[in-house]
Amino acid sequence: MKQRAAFLYACLATLVAWAALAQVPALVVQEAWTRQAPGSDVAAVYLTLRNPSTRPIVIVGVESSVASHAMIHETKTESGQSRMRPHEQLVVPPGKTVKLEPGGLHVMLHGLTQPVAVGQSVPLVLLLDGGGKVQVAAIVRPLNAQ
Numbered sequence: 001m002k003q004r005a006a007f008l009y010a011c012l013a014t015l016v017a018w019a020a021l022a023q024v025p026a027l028v029v030q031e032a033w034t035r036q037a038p039g040s041d042v043a044a045v046y047l048t049l050r051n052p053s054t055r056p057i058v059i060v061g062v063e064s065s066v067a068s069h070a071m072i073h074e075t076k077t078e079s080g081q082s083r084m085r086p087h088e089q090l091v092v093p094p095g096k097t098v099k100l101e102p103g104g105l106h107v108m109l110h111g112l113t114q115p116v117a118v119g120q121s122v123p124l125v126l127l128l129d130g131g132g133k134v135q136v137a138a139i140v141r142p143l144n145a146q
């Protein structure tokens, strides 16, 4: 009986150590979507990023298996002209939510290798500072989606 308890404790200790080492990214991704882009090989992806942890989460890159290039962009209107500029990285502060939405931040996909149809999803991988990765599936909405 005593041996059995010792064995269980050993297992438990291993599990706790494993959980601490695993470093599961805390980033929560919600409402990922993109607009159907007929005849175009670029698309903007919008999503909501939530950081429930107590440390900042930094996105340092984006990849997509259906695009040759993906990056974080921000649309800004300067002297009446709408311009997009790339962001090297995007910080989601602890306890905060960052929204990538039309007219502001978005993930820009260049060189789409296949057409995206409404109802399908576009796969993305968010690359985090420290080596974590978060898989995202962005639902394709009709052209007039807001």
Ligand SMILES: [Cu+2]
Pocket (backbone or CB within 6 Å): 044, 073, 074, 084, 106, 107, 108
């Ligand atoms: Cu853009």
